[in-house]
Amino acid sequence: MRVAVERERCVGSGQCELLAPDVFEVDDDGAVRLLQDDPADDGAVRDAVQQCPTGALALLDGD
């Protein structure tokens, strides 16, 4: 499953990191980065994308 990240929108809230710590990490610049290019499709990643408070995450087409 491919996830798109829009770093300018991200405020580093860490909500995604809380839900799927193996996939998302807030880095030293205070914005999110992906720890995996193509994470397994599980509920936690979908929840993280859906619940991001700033809409900085999206599932890419087809997923």
Added chain:
Amino acid sequence: MTVAPEDVDLSTVDLSDRDWWARPPQERHAALDRLRAERPFAFFAEPDLPGIPAGPGYHAVTRYADLETISSQPGLFCSGRGAVSMQDVPAELHEFYGSLISMDDPRHAKIRRIVSKTFTPRMLERTLDSVRAVVDDVLARARVTAEAHGGVLDVVPDLAAPIPLRVICDMMGVPEEDRSRVLACSNIVLSGGDPDLIEDDDPLTAFLTAGMEMAALMERLAAERLADPREDLTTALVTTEVDGERLTSQEIASFFILLLVAGNETTRNAISQGLLALSEWPEERARWAADPSLDRTAVEEVVRWVSPVTWMRRTATRDGEVGGHRFTAGEKFLLFYNAANRDPAVFADPQRFDVGRDPNPHVGFGSRGPHFCLGAHLARRELQVTFRALFDQLPDLEVTGPPDRLRSSFVNGLKHLPARLTGVR
């Protein structure tokens, strides 16, 4: 005592009146239920503040769905004209006290990212031990205090206030000897002008003086960290550049004030009123105390139930429509988190305190949008550690009297909550 929504006379309800906010919670919630059901964008005039002209008034947003719609569109509903006051405050005051919370993107996001990493679940894992140490120490001292007074203690100063204060001061690197002043100042800044907390006759002067005292402390600390960097938040604030520039000392001071105030007054009131809720719902207390696997959901329920921050403001930047309400540019909206958190469209049996509530999509830390509480993960952790430690170390703690409530529309707070340790005699 229960108050049914139909018993409320809506013509007597003025959300701008701070005395109304000191009324019993059942009565407030009954009124908010009526507003949500009948007048979901009820209009209120702004209160008078000395020296500040009253503005046009605001709409009270009480439905969960409308609140989310507004919060998630920061371009249409901005924070930059003031998020923490009903009035448009003079620009200097607003910048000074508001910082991040009254800023809009892109600058908001850039500033927030300086500190966001420190507040992520991963980083906080490392501070868990120090939170535990603070909590254990505060509880041990509370026991000593109670033992010296025939078992009697006051939950607010003896338990609820010192825990978040010490945690956030540790993170900022505030020296021990400055901490009691920091607490006094942050009380004043968030008092909403409650005369009990302000010795001065003139709340505005007291407010400014408290802010200046905190700013002076920060300037001193900032100079020390510039010369001698450490691993604390203050060092991050003084050394990081935004758009190639360091923050000004003014910006650093207001950020510091925001972190102190936001980190203290909120968590404190979640602790004190969480304890109050547990005393009113003894079966829920017994259930949670017996089962640490409930810590996560129970803490979310405490935040929903208490809603320590009552509202944040947004201002429309253009004309538009939301939830059937047409608005024009410049219209103000107060997002009533406490009302949304009891919206029956989202929460089953919302007036029931249920430590196992799951899912619990409460908006106690804010709804969707870039201002979602920076300290949410920290606050959750503090609350989980605190309640578990209270069950283990002060199992005989019993609330003995009615709380003394803060007269503020903005913070749902307690000044005092009498209690005793029944095991002490």
